[in-house]
Amino acid sequence: MNKLLPALTLLLSNFCLSQSTDCSDLFISEYVEGWSNNKALEIYNPTDAAIDLSAYMVIRYSNGSTSASSGNAVQLTGTVAPGDVHVGVLEKLDENGEGQEAPIWDSLQVKADAFYCPEYNTSNAWYFNGNDAIVLAKGSVNDINNAMLVDIFGKIGENPGIAWTSDFPYTGAGLEVTKDHSLIRKSSILKGEINPVISFFDPLLEYDSIPPVIERLDENGDPVLGSSGNPILDGNWSSLGSHDCECTAGNINNLIAENIEIFPNPSNGVFHIQNISNVLSIQVNDIFGKSILKRKNTQNNMTIQLNEKNGVYFIQFAYHNGEKVIRKVIIK
Numbered sequence: 001m002n003k004l005l006p007a008l009t010l011l012l013s014n015f016c017l018s019q020s021t022d023c024s025d026l027f028i029s030e031y032v033e034g035w036s037n038n039k040a041l042e043i044y045n046p047t048d049a050a051i052d053l054s055a056y057m058v059i060r061y062s063n064g065s066t067s068a069s070s071g072n073a074v075q076l077t078g079t080v081a082p083g084d085v086h087v088g089v090l091e092k093l094d095e096n097g098e099g100q101e102a103p104i105w106d107s108l109q110v111k112a113d114a115f116y117c118p119e120y121n122t123s124n125a126w127y128f129n130g131n132d133a134i135v136l137a138k139g140s141v142n143d144i145n146n147a148m149l150v151d152i153f154g155k156i157g158e159n160p161g162i163a164w165t166s167d168f169p170y171t172g173a174g175l176e177v178t179k180d181h182s183l184i185r186k187s188s189i190l191k192g193e194i195n196p197v198i199s200f201f202d203p204l205l206e207y208d209s210i211p212p213v214i215e216r217l218d219e220n221g222d223p224v225l226g227s228s229g230n231p232i233l234d235g236n237w238s239s240l241g242s243h244d245c246e247c248t249a250g251n252i253n254n255l256i257a258e259n260i261e262i263f264p265n266p267s268n269g270v271f272h273i274q275n276i277s278n279v280l281s282i283q284v285n286d287i288f289g290k291s292i293l294k295r296k297n298t299q300n301n302m303t304i305q306l307n308e309k310n311g312v313y314f315i316q317f318a319y320h321n322g323e324k325v326i327r328k329v330i331i332k
Contacts, residue, residue, distance in 0.1 A: 023047060026151070027151040027189070027192035028044075030185065031207070032240065037092040038104050039090040040108060040111065042088075045083065055139075057136075057139065058116075059144060061134075061135065062132045085242060087114075089109065091115035091118040092104050107238075130178035135150075165203075189206050210236045266330035266331065272302075276301070283316045284313055285314050286311065286313055
């Protein structure tokens, strides 16, 4: 792997690239940059052995910075089993918190395996926004310059403004896909990105983007309205807690949805869905969060037709017990 260096000029002149083997080390499997303090990272173990997370850290390179200190990093804790994930969430839990201390939503709290960085001035690693590069590295926060790269989200040294967008190479045009979004690593990705001097960061090359918020639906498939008369919104983190990866087929920890079948996928827009008797409703969103279909479910099997252009779409299955599962479908 590669050593992290404190400045981009050093990265360019002294960086020594090495080969990374598929399915041999941890990598970031989901990035959640939710509204307010709702921040989370899911880290996946593709190997066949448990991994001690205390040997790893997360580092934030903020707003195009090419250097990081111990205050920009945090050591991870716990152990992640083979084929499983570790969900780290920003530690903002005071229900009376306001402004920068606003609490994360309950639905995100219950997804956490560990909470990180309660005090910004001690460590700001988990206070990332849509324009910050995030690094997963092996080493100590007290010796960042000699840490070994494991995975990079974003591009170190580039400030895209508000967020990286759907245009590549990055020009500032296109639709924002890293701010207020969740990004799920594609199942075909088998290892982390360890090249710190990539020419550009295309967030949709290795990740699928989940919409910022999703309307909560009632038993009829209609939006649930709050006291203000506006729809109640759920966060974009229902998929946290498991990762679908070709490294370890069949080792996905997603019990309530393990029997759902969607076929053909890809398709021409007609999808057959089976084994959904416990599903209350479904909602389909495009890659930028626009809802294109909502339907109440009373069956075990269903066929849906999406009269949309070719691309990636997401079906959210809402269960009677409140759980939600998101599956990707492709029209081509």
